[in-house]
Amino acid sequence: MAGSLSDALLRKITVSNKLDGKDVEAIRNLSIERRMTGPREIVVHDGERPTQCCLVVEGFMFRAKTTFDGQRQILSLHVPGEIPDLQSLHLRIMDHDLVTLTSCTLGFIPHEALKRLNSARPNVAAALWRETLIDAAIFREWIVNVGRRTGLARMAHLLSELRRRLEVIGRASDGAFRLPITQAELADCLAMSTVHVNRVLQELRREGLIEVERSAFHLLNQPKLEELGQFDPHYLHQTPVS
Amino acid sequence: MAGSLSDALLRKITVSNKLDGKDVEAIRNLSIERRMTGPREIVVHDGERPTQCCLVVEGFMFRAKTTFDGQRQILSLHVPGEIPDLQSLHLRIMDHDLVTLTSCTLGFIPHEALKRLNSARPNVAAALWRETLIDAAIFREWIVNVGRRTGLARMAHLLSELRRRLEVIGRASDGAFRLPITQAELADCLAMSTVHVNRVLQELRREGLIEVERSAFHLLNQPKLEELGQFDPHYLHQTPVS
DNA sequence: CGTGGATTTGAGAGAAATCAAATCATGTGG
DNA sequence: CCACATGATTTGATTTCTCTCAAATCCACG
Numbered sequence: 001m002a003g004s005l006s007d008a009l010l011r012k013i014t015v016s017n018k019l020d021g022k023d024v025e026a027i028r029n030l031s032i033e034r035r036m037t038g039p040r041e042i043v044v045h046d047g048e049r050p051t052q053c054c055l056v057v058e059g060f061m062f063r064a065k066t067t068f069d070g071q072r073q074i075l076s077l078h079v080p081g082e083i084p085d086l087q088s089l090h091l092r093i094m095d096h097d098l099v100t101l102t103s104c105t106l107g108f109i110p111h112e113a114l115k116r117l118n119s120a121r122p123n124v125a126a127a128l129w130r131e132t133l134i135d136a137a138i139f140r141e142w143i144v145n146v147g148r149r150t151g152l153a154r155m156a157h158l159l160s161e162l163r164r165r166l167e168v169i170g171r172a173s174d175g176a177f178r179l180p181i182t183q184a185e186l187a188d189c190l191a192m193s194t195v196h197v198n199r200v201l202q203e204l205r206r207e208g209l210i211e212v213e214r215s216a217f218h219l220l221n222q223p224k225l226e227e228l229g230q231f232d233p234h235y236l237h238q239t240p241v242s
Numbered sequence: 243m244a245g246s247l248s249d250a251l252l253r254k255i256t257v258s259n260k261l262d263g264k265d266v267e268a269i270r271n272l273s274i275e276r277r278m279t280g281p282r283e284i285v286v287h288d289g290e291r292p293t294q295c296c297l298v299v300e301g302f303m304f305r306a307k308t309t310f311d312g313q314r315q316i317l318s319l320h321v322p323g324e325i326p327d328l329q330s331l332h333l334r335i336m337d338h339d340l341v342t343l344t345s346c347t348l349g350f351i352p353h354e355a356l357k358r359l360n361s362a363r364p365n366v367a368a369a370l371w372r373e374t375l376i377d378a379a380i381f382r383e384w385i386v387n388v389g390r391r392t393g394l395a396r397m398a399h400l401l402s403e404l405r406r407r408l409e410v411i412g413r414a415s416d417g418a419f420r421l422p423i424t425q426a427e428l429a430d431c432l433a434m435s436t437v438h439v440n441r442v443l444q445e446l447r448r449e450g451l452i453e454v455e456r457s458a459f460h461l462l463n464q465p466k467l468e469e470l471g472q473f474d475p476h477y478l479h480q481t482p483v484s
Numbered sequence: 485c486g487t488g489g490a491t492t493t494g495a496g497a498g499a500a501a502t503c504a505a506a507t508c509a510t511g512t513g514g
Numbered sequence: 515c516c517a518c519a520t521g522a523t524t525t526g527a528t529t530t531c532t533c534t535c536a537a538a539t540c541c542a543c544g
């Protein structure tokens with residue numbers, strides 16, 4: 001078939017990990033159940049006990065927590081090839097929601113299958129562990145982003161991060177990428193108000209740093225934008241490791 | 243000897259994981275090198291490539307990032323029994339500093355030894371993986387804390403979290419625990435100014451929720467404090483798993 | 485008993501939130 | 515094809531929380 005579900009996973013996982021032929025083979029042999037979703041669907045709920053993991057094949061997802069007083073904080077954005085709830089393999093209860101940002105093609109992999117894969121292929125287990133650690137590294141950077149940067153820098157940082165992450169999986173080039181996200185959702189990522197997001201985006205446009213046309217983002221001056229966002233990509237750990 | 247270095251690790255790891263006799267045995271057999279440090283020492287630097295992991299045996303550590311303009315954000319606090327840089331086993335380059343908050347007794351475990359342990363004892367590997375996932379869960383909650391809560395709630399949340407984490411390792415009881423931390427350091431945890439930390443602490447005292455006597459914290463009304471901080475402990479995943 | 489770090493207090497400034505309304509798209513049904 | 519509904523973006527005015535700056539006080543320690 002032209003593009004099995006595991007292709008997205010392989011493309012993404014090999015950005016940060018070296019796999020041998022047998023590892024790849026084992027991943028290809030995973031039985032993955034395809035499911036299509038609309039946008040803004042909660043795929044896994046906070047408090048749930050999943051028995052499978054969710055692979056993003058096409059589209060974008062995010063993870064979010066909602067506070068008691070109804071505010072929402074988006075914790076991470078997820079691009080094709082990622083398994084946002086891989087943690088559920090070892091953490092019984094979900095401590096946040098996993099939600100589709102756009103219409104998605106998802107692949108569901110039973111925990112059992114992943115556990116068999118992990119014990120049969122220690123190298124794959126290490127790679128998956130590594131993916132969850134990179135996840136954590138991004139969380140750390142987001143703490144800094146939300147805690148210590150101005151609205152302008154925060155937005156610049158987020159856009160710079162997304163550009164890098166999309167580029168390595170071939171979904172951004174020349175600073176241009178498609179990401180259907182509303183300003184309210186950006187606000188939930190950056191812990192600011194929608195109004196402020198709007199003004200920050202205007203400022204970035206005025207400075208000639210970005211162009212946004214519906215869901216098409218274009219970073220016109222990546223070095224300037226990365227400088228403004230104090231962006232240093234080494235936390236993304238995008239270098240393959242054995 | 244009364245209390246080997248691995249005891250702290252075992253006590254902590256069994257809070258969230260079930261280990262069998264052979265697992266415990268294997269952990270006890272780890273060769274761990276003891277080192278004493280003073281307070282505020284950077285043990286592992288951002289950008290470094292560690293070849294060993296650092297176990298907190300006694301004292302407190304924290305992880306932090308420093309932005310280009312010199313601001314510091316503390317990313318996590320670490321209590322005895324934790325291995326704050328366990329991630330370095332799979333992530334070559336440090337993306338933050340690991341620092342002692344107080345004088346510490348540390349135990350250094352070579353990566354090689356940990357890798358042997360992981361392949362010999364898959365159950366221990368899963369437990370360690372799980373520890374890094376709990377780490378990530380705490381990062382997520384900190385994103386929410388810093389991003390979405392007021393100064394007062396932020397402090398209440400942090401204190402509630404620490405109380406829980408210290409209690410399960412027997413270092414807090416009745417809401418009282420020892421934590422030698424300055425208001426400036428609390429500010430770096432909570433992404434606020436020292437002045438504001440001071441005022442928030444005064445407010446909590448005025449409300450009769452806490453008492454602070456040098457490094458002795460006493461949470462006088464834990465339910466109220468947890469409510470104020472919107473604290474829900476399920477993200478700590480303190481229930482043992484196979 | 486002096487000294488330096490930590491805490492506390494006061495006053496003013498600023499970044500961003502909130503509130504409210506207008507404008508702009510997009511898609512639908514008559 | 516246009517009136518209408520809906521959601522997203524934009525704009526303006528006001529408020530609020532928190533920061534910054536500065537100085538005073540407190541406290542442990544040599």
